[in-house]
Every structure is written in C-alpha cells, then in structure tokens.
Amino acid sequence: MAAELVAAVGGMTVEQINASQMGMKALGAGIAVGLTGIGTGIAEMGIGSAAVGAVAENKDMFGLALLFTVIPETIVIFGLVVGLLVLFL
C-alpha cells in the first residue's frame, strides 16, 4: 500500500519507472557507442587517407598503414564497454 503511494507521487506506477530507467540506460548506451563511433571515424579519416596515400606510393607499407588506421578503433571499443556496463550492471 505504502509502496504504491510512493510510486504514485510522480504520477507513475513502479512498472512505468522501471521501464523509464531501462529506456534511459539504453539511451546512455546508445550515446556512448554513437559518440565514440563518430570520434573514431574522425580520427580514422586522417589516418586512413594518409595510409592510403602512403600505400599508393609504397606497397610495403600496407601492414604498418593498416595497423595505424585501426588504432582509433580502441575509442569505439571503450564506448561499447561503457554501453554494456550501463545496460547490464
């Protein structure tokens, strides 16, 4: 009875609050992955175009260029980890 009263204070039921919290978590996870994805994209734009330029001139640089290009992937991985933590912890 008391719990129902507290929940009703905001004009919301317990189920509604739980659903809202889940929605906020999903939104947070989405923002974490989305923004880090954009950051990675921006970082890879420069490195990737320089890498393609270098490989076009010297094929031997392919391995190294590929390695440098994927380094900013770590940023989006951090975002993914944060997203997963938000969703499941």
Next chain:
Amino acid sequence: MVGVKNISAPYIYVCTRMRVRKAKLLPKEEYMRMLNMSLPEITRFIGETEYKQEIDELATTFKGIDLIEVALSWNLAKEYQKIQEITPGNLKQFTQAYLRRWDIQNVLTILRGKMQGVKAGKIKEILVPAGSLDANVLDRLLPEESIERIIDSLKGHRMYPVLAREYPAAKEIGSFSRMENELYKQFYAEILAEGEGGIKGGNLFLDFIKLDIDIKNIKTLFRLRADTFKEDAREMHIIGGALSATDFANLNNIDDQGEFIDQLKAKIRQKLLLSLLEDMRSEKTIRDVEVRLTRVQLEQMERMSKRNPISIHPILVYLEKKKYEVFNLRALARGKESKLPSEKIAEYLVV
C-alpha cells in the same frame, strides 16, 4: 577540432603521397657516389631508381648523354602530369598555376632552338611538357618553319600578347632575354592574382610565391653586380616580393659589397636568408651565390611545408625538389661527358 574542420581527406592523401615521393628522392650520398662513376655507370645507376621505366623505354633509341637527358625530361614531365591528376580542388588550381612556368621554358626553348637552326627532334628531347601546353601542342609547334608561325599558333594562349609584343624587338637584337623577362613578369603577376583571388589556401600559396620572387630578385641583383654591362635594373625586377622596384634599382646602384649587403638585409625578414647574406659579405663567384641561394630557398620551403603539412606547400616543395634532382643528374651527366673534374661538378649540384 581545427584540423577536422579545415582539412579534408583528399588533401591528407595527396600531401602524404608527396611526402613519400620526396623521401624517395636521391640523397646526398648517392650524388657523391655518382661523382666517382663514369657516364655508362651513371646511366645504369639511374636505371635502377625511379627513372627505370624511362631508361628502359628509351635505351633502344638513344645512347649516352642523350639517353639520360631525354629520360630525365620524360620522367619530370610524367611526374608533374601525375601530380596534376591526383591533386584535388584548389590544390589542383594552384599546382597548375605554378607549373605554367614550364610553358615559358618550353616555348622559349623552341624559339631559341629554331633561331639557332636546331633540328626539331633535338629540341623535343629537352622539352618538359608539364604546363598547360601538353606534348601534343608542343609537337604541333615543333615542325613549324618560322618563329612567326610558332607565335601565331599560340594565339589564344595567355602568353600570346607578350610574345607578339616582344618578338619584333627580340628579332632585331637576336636575343630573347627581354621577352623571357616579360614572360616571367606576366607569369608571376598572374599567379599572385590567383593567390589573392580569395580562394581557400591562397595565402599559403602566396607565401611560397613571394619567397620564390624574393630569391629570384636577389639572384638577379647578384648577377647584375657580376655583370660588366650596365643594364636597366627595373626591367628585370619582379613585382610582388619584399623588394619594390625602387629598392631594387637603388640596391643595384650600390657599388660597395658591404653596404649592398646591409641595405639588402634591411629589406629581408627570413632568418635563413639573413644569415646567408651575412656570409656573402666577402666576394664569391656568381655560381656559388646562386647555388647557395637555391639551397636556402629549398630549406625555407621545406620549413614552410612542415609548418603547414596539409596545404599546397608539401606539393610545391616536392615539385621544386624533383626539379633540382633532375637538374643535378643532368649537371652530373653533362659534367662527366665533358670530362670535368668531380670537384667542379660538385659545385653545380644543389643538394
């Protein structure tokens, strides 16, 4: 975020390609090794570097010094055309504008060759079709019988008004030097206008051109000092650099070397150039002065390209360095052909 806002991927791509190509240019040690080689050894050595394709293609048609000369010219033209193909947007416009200087060189080579009665095939060997006049246009100019007809066939080209205006006087005195001055003046005025046209990146292009003009004007001043004939200095001055026409004429009238250097230093801002001028207080040969000024110019350009790594600078620095590599190899080959001692040839190299 500044970098993200102002720099696009194609710019980074091209600038990186230019930097890699610059790294592939021959280092000083290779020139020193070549100084101890004979002409066939130099040909073989060049054939193992970036010039392999040209040497292989031309080896059946040409021999000795001709093979090197033609291979170098072909390679330079191919390289410059390739760069014009891969540069994007505004960079392409600036690169093409900068390479228009080769139009002047090619047309003057043809005119001078025709005046001296050199065969068309021989003239063609030293043309570098890197500017707006491509190999097809130059091939059409070469078989023309008279200089008047060559100039007429250039009707509609930006050089035509100057060529038509200056040719009668050149014909009379038998020298194209005044025409050459006028063509270069027109060229610099046009590229300065292009840089000032409000196009993005134009100010960086202007910095580069102004440095080029300054070095050219200083070289002219030193040449005039070494020359025994008194000529009108204003005619040889190129507008747009740190030296105005009046400064230029005044500097030319100073006889004392120390005073000349002091006055010149007061007009110049670049540190590298200032320390070089200080070094030149003692009289030096004109060849030495020119080579040292070119070295300073290349070094200053290199610094500018490092300060603005994603701009027109890395492209222009590569164009210049490639040009001097070809000049060096040509000087080396010609020196060896003429049996000059290695020390003498080394003086002519810009490394």
